Amino acid sequence: MTNPAGSGLSGSSADDADTELLAAVRAGNTDAYGLLYQRHRSAARAFAYGLVTDPSDADDLVAETFAKVLATLRAGRGPIVAFRAYLHTTLRHVLYHRARRDRRLEFTDDLTRYDEGQPFLDPALERLERTYAARAYNALPARWRDVLWRTEIEGASPAEVAPQLGLTPNAVAVLAHRAREGLRRLYLQQHVAVADPPECRWVGDRLGGRVRGRLAHRDSVRLEAHVAWCAECRARLAEVTEINQRHYRPYRQRNHATPAD
Incomplete structure (x- = not known):
């Protein structure tokens, strides 16, 4: 393997280096993930600082994101190319899930505003x-x-x-x-972090349409068959369904939907 950590890499050379490192991580080389971390840590931190105001929160967010991506790669999933784009997408979703979790666990001594029905x-x-x-x-x-x-x-x-x-x-x-x-x-x-396997990516690209009842019947059948056995895509569908119910009136599902284009 060439030295992918070199600072002089740019453009397609950098992408090729990331591809080699990703393949090495899947093969069990944890040192390769350390090189990916070194190459993309600064960009991830800069991205995190744009989303949160507390530097310690940003550092925690970056650390959790890298750990999550590593677990995904070790499981044989995740990106084959475009590591930074996948990393940033994962970071946004980690932040989103953290915020949803913390919203349910807000600690305060002042309970009066809850009596007044003011949402957090x-x-x-x-x-x-x-x-x-x-x-x-x-x-x-x-x-x-x-x-x-x-x-x-x-x-x-x-x-x-x-x-x-x-x-x-x-x-x-x-x-x-x-x-x-x-x-x-x-x-x-x-809100959907699309996985790398082709069928998961196909399903992920259509979850918004599925929840809004706007998929063609053939696509709906294919999607439902996939989520019946894929736990990850089933979890993504449940998440998008929850977000839809929170923001919009439930869409009346039809037996045969057609796209709105």
Whole structure:
């Protein structure tokens, strides 16, 4: 193996080095994971500092993320390439799960605000949720972003927007409905850490659509068959279902759904 820890590596050379190290970790070489840690620790810490304000929290987050990724690799799962992207995705999900857990375990002597029904909002979780929402919005087709901006942000009615888009008011209303549903699917999808095995990746890419009832019947059958035996994908489906129930009205599942595009 070449020396992948060299600081002069960049571009495809760095990617090739990561690929070699990942293969070595899967083969049981823990020293190779130490090299991956050295190569990507600074980037992971910088990313964590952008999500939390306390440096000690950021360091704990990075340590937990690297430990989680190592356990995944030792189990024969996880990335084969693009290690840093996978690491950052895992870090976001570790933060998200921590925030959800801590929200249930808030310690305080002041119980009065609970009597008043005031919910506890974790700042880190709120920032992460806003990041997910922004990414989902940016992933929408331009026409959907446009109609959402005009109707949801600017507060214009379909009749006001129709001349600007060259559509009838009814067509604008339908387009806005599809755009909102697409945004919900993509927002839910942001919470999914997709695994490397091809079938798990295929399922993970469709969990948002599954929860929103927007998968074609054939895809639904394939997804359900997979989650029946894959515990990890079943856990991801349960998580996305919980998030959907918390943020949106339950979507009425149909026997034969078609995509909203």
